[in-house]
Amino acid sequence: MSLREKKKIETKNKIFEVSGRLFKEKGFENTTIDEITKEAEIGKGTFFNYFPTKEALLLYFVEQKDELTYSLIEIETARSIPTKDKIKNLLVFLAESYETDKELTKLLIFEYIKYIRSTGLKSGEDQSRHHRLSKILHDFLEDGVKKGEVKGGIDVKIAAETLTAVYFHSVMVWLWSENDYSISEDISGMIDLVFEGIGS
């Protein structure tokens, strides 16, 4: 590895380290680029050589967290249990992983939307939460059909989307609710309902 590459990595790490600390200390909005660059002992312009915007930095944290979460999930859900339980476990686990820090999650979702708004989810490049989750659910459901636990006649794709919808909606409502209720029950109830159907 050349000297240049070493320095680059070093600088990027320094920015992470410092900004991570500052964000925790005083929040994202109250931390300025000037502060970060001063603490990291680099010029202001240098920051923008590594991250195009302040938000891009935040986004990196999101990606890292997601990476970890999804890898955990894939292990966890490999167990062979009833399809419905598997789906419940998955969605509840995901939801609970946000439960630790409501404010941060709000911020991240917000920045995420801001991001996809400006970039427009270019050409499948971004396998975003949505597609990823949807795909996993899709697999679960197909498996469920094979095992006879899910109706054979349904469109698995639409079913996966519906469950994804239920999940995201629950998280959103929970995030912006004042009182701290358990999101798990909510999701669980909706999944039951989707399995049973509401038509008579």
Place this chain on the structure above:
Amino acid sequence: MSLREKKKIETKNKIFEVSGRLFKEKGFENTTIDEITKEAEIGKGTFFNYFPTKEALLLYFVEQKDELTYSLIEIETARSIPTKDKIKNLLVFLAESYETDKELTKLLIFEYIKYIRSTGLKSGEDQSRHHRLSKILHDFLEDGVKKGEVKGGIDVKIAAETLTAVYFHSVMVWLWSENDYSISEDISGMIDLVFEGIGS
């Protein structure tokens, strides 16, 4: 009405008029407060006497559009048709009302989230899209139960939330998709699924 009140209304209208025109001409982001105030022939500070932020202005447009839409809906859905169709009509109608201007809708949703993020949907004051839609669906479903078109055993509240979830999710996915497919079919398919259930 005093002269003061008249001037106030006049100024507010002027800001609307001018900003509406400029937003259409060059987009929200590319329109500066300086431009708006110059065109409206007011001081820059004056703008902030009427709207706390630039986004607040945008939000007003949202509210006005919503007001119109919901009043139309309440008339439209009074007709006595099968519950499922009623729900389909409602959600498809709502979704299609966004279909005319994808970019603007994105912007509005984004600003809306930004707004509720900062204010936190204080104390029921904001009867937001979500609660409003959820309530209408709730009524529809209860009516459906009475008419025997919806299962009696289910929790109507959860069912309403599930349908709301399906709706919002469809709109979101549609908004940020590249290709222009029909959102109506999507929603329609999901509603069918929720009525039938996916469990075997």
Place this chain on the structure above:
DNA sequence: AATCCTACATGACCACAGTCATATTTAAAT
């Protein structure tokens, strides 16, 4: 009609994200 009070108007000013021309450091070429 003179005085006072209050609501509103105003633009100089500030904070901060992001840019860019220039400088510096590293690597390659000779």
Place this chain on the structure above:
DNA sequence: ATTTAAATATGACTGTGGTCATGTAGGATT
């Protein structure tokens, strides 16, 4: 070694949203 080229660093500068102390005009009080 020297020169050349390319990558990276830098901070003065800019654009813009938002603030605030001060000014001004409408309306009440005498």
